[in-house]
Amino acid sequence: MLLWVLLVLMVLLSVGCCIFKDLLYVAVSLATISAILALVLFMFGANIAGVFELSVCAGLITVLFIATVSLTKDSDQKGETRLPAYFVPLVILIFVGIDYFIIQHFMHAIPPAAIPQPSGTFQKVFWELRSADILGQLGLIFAGVFGILSLFRVVTKEKKHE
Amino acid sequence: MIQRIEMESFIGWILLVPPIAVLLMPWASRAGKWAANTLAVAATGLLLLFTLRLIPAIGAGLTFDYYGARFALDSVSLLFLIVVNAVAFACTIYATAYIGHLGGRGKFFALLIIMVSGLNAMLLTRDLFSLYVFLEVASISSYILVAFGLEYDGIESSIKYLLLSAVATSMILIGIALVYMATGTLEFDALKGILAAQGGNLPAIFLVAAALFIGGFGLKGALMPFHAWLPDAHPSAPAPISAMLSGVVIKVAGIYALARIFYYVFPGIGRVYGAFLILGTLSMIAGAVLAYFQRDFKRILAYSSISQIGYIMIGLGLGNMLGLIGALFHIFNHALFKSLLFLNSGAVQYRLGTRDIEEMGGLENRMPVTSTTSIFGTLSIAGVPPFNGFFSKLFIILGALAAGRTTIAVLAILVSIFTLGYFLMIQRKVFFGKLSEKWQDIREAPLAMSCAMVLLAAACLLSGLFFQSVTRGIVEPAALILLGGK
Numbered sequence: 001m002l003l004w005v006l007l008v009l010m011v012l013l014s015v016g017c018c019i020f021k022d023l024l025y026v027a028v029s030l031a032t033i034s035a036i037l038a039l040v041l042f043m044f045g046a047n048i049a050g051v052f053e054l055s056v057c058a059g060l061i062t063v064l065f066i067a068t069v070s071l072t073k074d075s076d077q078k079g080e081t082r083l084p085a086y087f088v089p090l091v092i093l094i095f096v097g098i099d100y101f102i103i104q105h106f107m108h109a110i111p112p113a114a115i116p117q118p119s120g121t122f123q124k125v126f127w128e129l130r131s132a133d134i135l136g137q138l139g140l141i142f143a144g145v146f147g148i149l150s151l152f153r154v155v156t157k158e159k160k161h162e
Numbered sequence: 163m164i165q166r167i168e169m170e171s172f173i174g175w176i177l178l179v180p181p182i183a184v185l186l187m188p189w190a191s192r193a194g195k196w197a198a199n200t201l202a203v204a205a206t207g208l209l210l211l212f213t214l215r216l217i218p219a220i221g222a223g224l225t226f227d228y229y230g231a232r233f234a235l236d237s238v239s240l241l242f243l244i245v246v247n248a249v250a251f252a253c254t255i256y257a258t259a260y261i262g263h264l265g266g267r268g269k270f271f272a273l274l275i276i277m278v279s280g281l282n283a284m285l286l287t288r289d290l291f292s293l294y295v296f297l298e299v300a301s302i303s304s305y306i307l308v309a310f311g312l313e314y315d316g317i318e319s320s321i322k323y324l325l326l327s328a329v330a331t332s333m334i335l336i337g338i339a340l341v342y343m344a345t346g347t348l349e350f351d352a353l354k355g356i357l358a359a360q361g362g363n364l365p366a367i368f369l370v371a372a373a374l375f376i377g378g379f380g381l382k383g384a385l386m387p388f389h390a391w392l393p394d395a396h397p398s399a400p401a402p403i404s405a406m407l408s409g410v411v412i413k414v415a416g417i418y419a420l421a422r423i424f425y426y427v428f429p430g431i432g433r434v435y436g437a438f439l440i441l442g443t444l445s446m447i448a449g450a451v452l453a454y455f456q457r458d459f460k461r462i463l464a465y466s467s468i469s470q471i472g473y474i475m476i477g478l479g480l481g482n483m484l485g486l487i488g489a490l491f492h493i494f495n496h497a498l499f500k501s502l503l504f505l506n507s508g509a510v511q512y513r514l515g516t517r518d519i520e521e522m523g524g525l526e527n528r529m530p531v532t533s534t535t536s537i538f539g540t541l542s543i544a545g546v547p548p549f550n551g552f553f554s555k556l557f558i559i560l561g562a563l564a565a566g567r568t569t570i571a572v573l574a575i576l577v578s579i580f581t582l583g584y585f586l587m588i589q590r591k592v593f594f595g596k597l598s599e600k601w602q603d604i605r606e607a608p609l610a611m612s613c614a615m616v617l618l619a620a621a622c623l624l625s626g627l628f629f630q631s632v633t634r635g636i637v638e639p640a641a642l643i644l645l646g647g648k
Contacts, residue, residue, distance in 0.1 A: 132232040136295030147306035
C-alpha cells in the first residue's frame with residue numbers, strides 16, 4: 001500500500017513540475033521526487049542505487065538548480081501560454097489506461113525465476129561488468145558541459161556573412 | 163595473430179580518438195580557428211581511416227572483441243561505422259567554412275565529435291543497456307546541435323525533438339527492463355542463446371518489449387507515424403548537422419537498433435517483419451507526398467528522408483537476402499546522397515539567406531559546384547542508373563517480387579518516379595530558370611564547403627559504378643550476419 005502511495009505521489013509531483021510557473025517550486029518538486037524514488041529503491045533492496053539517488057539527484061543537483069534559479073532575475077521570466085496545462089489530466093488518464101492494460105494482460109507473464117541473482121559486489125558491477133556504461137556517462141557529462149556552454153554563449157560572428 | 167591485435171587496436175582507437183579530440187578542443191579553439199578546424203578534421207579523418215582499415219578483415223568473415231568483449235565488431239557494425247565516419251568527415255570539412263557565421267566553433271566541433279562517438283559506440287556495443295546509454299550520448303549532443311544557431315526555429319524544434327525523444331527513450335528503457343526481468347541478461351549473444359532455447363515459444367512479455375522497441379526506435383528513426391519531430395528538427399539545424407541527422411543519426415538510432423534487435427537478437431519474433439512492411443510502405447508513400455507540398459528546401463529533404471527510410475524498412479521487412487542487401491545498401495547510399503543534398507541546401511542558404519525555393523532560381527551559373535553536385539544527389543535519390551540509389555532500390559524491388567509482395571514492388575517503383583518528379587522540381591526552381599535581380603552578386607560556396615560536396619557526389623557516382631564491389635565487400639557480409647541470426 002505504501003509503495004502505491006509513493007508512486008502516485010511521484011506522478012503528481014511530476015505533473016506539478018510541468019505546470020508550476022515558479023522555477024523554485026519545480027526544483028523542489030524534482031528534489032522530492034528523487035527523495036521518494038530513493039525510498040522506493042530502499043524498499044526494493046537496491047540500497048546503493050538509493051544512496052546515489054538521494055545524494056546526487058535529491059542533493060547535489062537540487063543545489064545546482066536552486067543556485068541557478070536564484071541567479072535569474074524577474075525580468076528573465078517570460079510569460080507563456082497555459083493551454084498545455086489543461087491537457088495534462090487527459091494525457092495522464094490515457095497513460096494510466098495504457099499502464100492498466102499492460103499490467104492486466106502482460107505483467108503476469110514475467111517468469112519470476114528469470115530475475116537474476118546479484119552478480120557480484122558493487123565494485124565488480126560498477127567497475128567491471130558495466131564499465132562500458134561509465135564511458136557513456138562520461139560522454140553524457142561532456143555533452144552536457146559543451147551543451148550549456150553552447151546554448152548560453154554570446155554569439156559573435158567570426159566573419160561577415162558575405 | 164598480429165593482424166587480429168592490429169585490428170583490435172583500431173577498434174580501440176575508434177573509441178579513444180573522440181574523447182582525446184574533445185579534451186583538446188577548448189585549447190585548440192583558444193589557439194585559433196585553424197587549430198580547431200585542423201583538430202576536428204584530423205579526428206573525424208582518423209576515425210574514417212581506422213574504420214576503412216578494418217574492411218579487409220571483416221570481408222574475410224572475422225569478428226573482433228575489445229575491452230573484455232564489452233565492445234565487438236562484425237560486418238553489420240562495420241557497414242554502419244563506414245557510413246557514420248564517412249559522412250562525419252565530409253560534414254566536418256564543410257563545417258570548417260560554414261560555422262563561421264554562427265560562432266562557437268570549438269563548442270560546435272566538440273559536440274559534433276561527441277555525437278559521432280556516441281553513434282560509433284552504439285555500433286560497437288554488445289549490450290542492450292549500453293546501446294541505450296550511447297544512444298543518449300548521441301541524442302543529447304544532437305538536441306543541442308539542432309538549437310546551435312540560437313534562433314527561434316532551432317530552439318523550438320530542438321525542444322520538440324527532445325520531448326518526443328524522451329517518449330522514445332522511455333519506451334526503449336521499459337522494453338529493456340522487461341527483457342532483463344524475463345531473461346536476467348542484456349548481452350546480445352546471451353539473449354540470442356536464451357531465446358533460441360525457447361524454440362520460438364516466447365512469453366507474451368517479449369511481444370510487449372518488441373512493441374516498445376518498435377515504437378521507441380521507430381520514433382528515433384522517424385518512421386511514420388512517429389515522424390513528427392523530424393520535419394522541424396532537420397531543417398532548423400545548421401546544414402552539416404541536418405546532413406548528419408538525416409544521413410546518419412536516424413539510421414543508427416533507429417534502423418540499426420531495429421535490425422540488430424529483430425534480426426540478430428530476437429530473430430523472427432511475432433509478426434514484426436509484417437509491421438516493418440506496413441510502417442515502411444506508409445513512410446515511403448506519405449513522406450514523398452508530403453515532400454511534394456513543401457516550399458522550404460530543407461523541409462522537402464526532411465520529408466524525403468522519411469520516404470527513403472520507408473524503402474529501407476520495406477527491405478528489412480521482406481526478410482529475404484535480396485531485401486536485406488537492398489536495405490543495407492540503401493542505408494549506405496542514402497547516407498551519401500541525402501547528406502550531399504542537405505549540404506547543397508546549406509550552401510544555397512549560406513549564400514542567399516533563405517530556404518524558400520519560390521524565391522530562388524537561376525543559380526546554376528552562380529553556384530556551379532553546388533548545382534552540379536545537387537544533380538548527382540537528385541539522380542541518386544531518384545534511382546537513376548548508374549548512380550547508387552538505382553541499385554539499392556532495384557535490390558529492394560527484386561526482393562519484394564521474390565517474396566511475392568508485388569503490390570509493394572509496384573508502389574516502390576511509383577514512389578521512385580514521384581521522387582524524381584519533386585527533385586526535378588527543386589532543380590528547376592532553385593538552379594535553373596531566370597536569375598532574380600537580387601541574386602546577381604551571389605557567388606559559389608566557400609572552398610571547404612564545395613570540397614565536401616564534391617567528395618560526397620563522387621562517392622554517389624563511384625558506389626553506383628562499382629556497386630558490385632561495395633555490395634560484395636561490405637553489404638553482403640552484413641546481410642549474412644543478420645540472416646544467420648534468423
